Amino acid sequence: INLPPGSFGWPLLGESLEFLASQRDNACYDFMEKRVKKYGDTFKTHFLGAPMAVFYSPAGNRFLFSNENKLVQTSWPSSLAKLFGNSILTKVGDEAKDLRKTLLTFLRPEALQNFVGRADTIIRDHLTRYWVGKEEVKTFPLAKRCLFTVACALFVSLGEGPEQDELYDHFMDLINGMLQIPVDLPGTLYRKSRIGSNHIRRILQSVIDKRREDLASGLASSDQDLLSYLLCNVDGRENPLSDSDINDNIMQLLMAGHDTNAVAVTLLLKYLALNPHCYRQVLQEQLNITRENGEKQLQWDDIQRMKYTWNAAQETLRLNPPAGGTWRKAIVEISYGGFTIPKGWKLFWTANSTHKNPKYFPDPDKFEPARFEGNGPAPYTFVPFGGGPRMCPGNEFARMVILAFLHNIVKMFEYDLVDVNEKVIVDPFPTPVDGQPIKLRPQSKK
Numbered sequence: 001i002n003l004p005p006g007s008f009g010w011p012l013l014g015e016s017l018e019f020l021a022s023q024r025d026n027a028c029y030d031f032m033e034k035r036v037k038k039y040g041d042t043f044k045t046h047f048l049g050a051p052m053a054v055f056y057s058p059a060g061n062r063f064l065f066s067n068e069n070k071l072v073q074t075s076w077p078s079s080l081a082k083l084f085g086n087s088i089l090t091k092v093g094d095e096a097k098d099l100r101k102t103l104l105t106f107l108r109p110e111a112l113q114n115f116v117g118r119a120d121t122i123i124r125d126h127l128t129r130y131w132v133g134k135e136e137v138k139t140f141p142l143a144k145r146c147l148f149t150v151a152c153a154l155f156v157s158l159g160e161g162p163e164q165d166e167l168y169d170h171f172m173d174l175i176n177g178m179l180q181i182p183v184d185l186p187g188t189l190y191r192k193s194r195i196g197s198n199h200i201r202r203i204l205q206s207v208i209d210k211r212r213e214d215l216a217s218g219l220a221s222s223d224q225d226l227l228s229y230l231l232c233n234v235d236g237r238e239n240p241l242s243d244s245d246i247n248d249n250i251m252q253l254l255m256a257g258h259d260t261n262a263v264a265v266t267l268l269l270k271y272l273a274l275n276p277h278c279y280r281q282v283l284q285e286q287l288n289i290t291r292e293n294g295e296k297q298l299q300w301d302d303i304q305r306m307k308y309t310w311n312a313a314q315e316t317l318r319l320n321p322p323a324g325g326t327w328r329k330a331i332v333e334i335s336y337g338g339f340t341i342p343k344g345w346k347l348f349w350t351a352n353s354t355h356k357n358p359k360y361f362p363d364p365d366k367f368e369p370a371r372f373e374g375n376g377p378a379p380y381t382f383v384p385f386g387g388g389p390r391m392c393p394g395n396e397f398a399r400m401v402i403l404a405f406l407h408n409i410v411k412m413f414e415y416d417l418v419d420v421n422e423k424v425i426v427d428p429f430p431t432p433v434d435g436q437p438i439k440l441r442p443q444s445k446k
């Protein structure tokens with residue numbers, strides 16, 4: 001059969017080590033480009049224990065996104081799948097469809113509208129406590145912590161305190177090892193990750209138990225957060241989720257729901273600092289909202305009005321997609337682009353394939369929010385949230401939180417980057433190596 005061209009690399013390890021090293025250097029794009037130049041935009045490799053075909057074009061994206069359950073199914077590396085056993089990440093077919101519907105009862109705009117004000121207040125409190133009065137702060141760790149607090153509040157109503165601190169530390173362990181070769185031996189990142197996930201499950205189980213009691217005694221309400229939505233069957237499910245399903249899904253959402261957003265706001269602040277004309281437009285838009293709102297909490301309508309700021313955020317997601325690409329598995333033998341992909345092979349799409357291609361984004365390294373005006377990018381070229389039935393269900397939540405954060409930051413502070421050339425590595429999300437320190441001053445334009 002006519003397999004795609006490419007190399008399987010080393011026995012067993014394949015090209016995993018080179019790929020993971022390229023991630024840490026923020027050079028995934030170079031890893032892929034080197035192979036695309038040699039083999040074309042469909043090529044084979046071997047990653048984390050499986051043969052894999054990379055589809056590196058809008059047509060490839062469309063093929064993978066539109067053939068879920070027909071030719072392909074989502075298929076995360078085994079490290080991730082083992083850690084998030086019962087979550088939506090590992091479900092396929094009807095089970096995935098049902099679970100997605102359930103999660104969207106909370107994550108769809110109609111439900112999220114009720115939570116904008118709470119997210120706004122948490123962000124404002126965080127900035128007041130940890131940023132105000134400081135001459136210099138590290139953006140990335142603080143943004144991560146703030147957005148973790150937002151996710152904890154909106155998903156499980158867990159406020160700041162020792163329990164949240166402990167949970168956060170375990171999440172850091174979980175995330176560091178979740179995309180590694182799954183060798184469960186003392187000292188490996190994967191082992192630490194697995195231990196972290198067990199601690200998280202223990203803490204979340206106590207939150208679930210307490211909530212059941214509080215719901216029964218009327219101390220908690222059925223619509224106060226994601227956990228109540230899941231426990232109270234708000235979508236009228238026939239088969240309620242088991243505790244371990246609820247636990248794993250909340251763990252997965254807390255993981256997916258804070259780091260990616262923190263990457264986006266951190267790098268957005270960087271691009272705005274490097275592009276003062278864009279910063280001025282963002283500031284103008286946000287100050288207009290403040291002028292009309294006074295000190296009232298943000299509303300859903302305010303989020304809809306942040307059009308320029310969202311374009312700037314999308315441009316940041318284009319240049320630094322927080323989740324660079326994801327995996328599918330061939331559930332039958334596939335013909336694509338004149339090649340045959342055997343059943344069981346992994347398939348990989350990556351946002352960089354199109355985000356950095358001058359054919360779809362002229363002058364691709366330039367930060368240019370105007371690309372998203374009018375009709376915006378061509379179909380299947382701007383894909384930071386993936387696509388098709390497995391597209392990120394947290395995209396509206398992400399938009400709401402990123403914009404609420406930006407609103408509060410620019411309203412309260414002016415800032416300068418300490419190091420305009422600070423390196424960004426991917427580990428496993430894009431991460432500025434020094435945490436992106438910035439100098440702060442109170443906002444002088446009101």
Ligand code: HEM
Pocket residue numbers: 074088089096100107252253256257258260261264317321322323325326327383384385386387388389390391392393394395397398
């Ligand atoms: C800027 C922020 C975010 C980015 C760039 C992002 C990106 C992605 C991408 C690329 C995927 C894979 C899609 C695919 O395979 O086609 C994904 C899946 C997922 N994301 Fe996000 N995400 C973000 C924020 C969030 C948030 C805030 C949540 C939760 C509230 C979330 C929850 C999920 C879940 C549950 C999945 C798995 C969906 C499935 O397998 O069906 N994400 N995300």
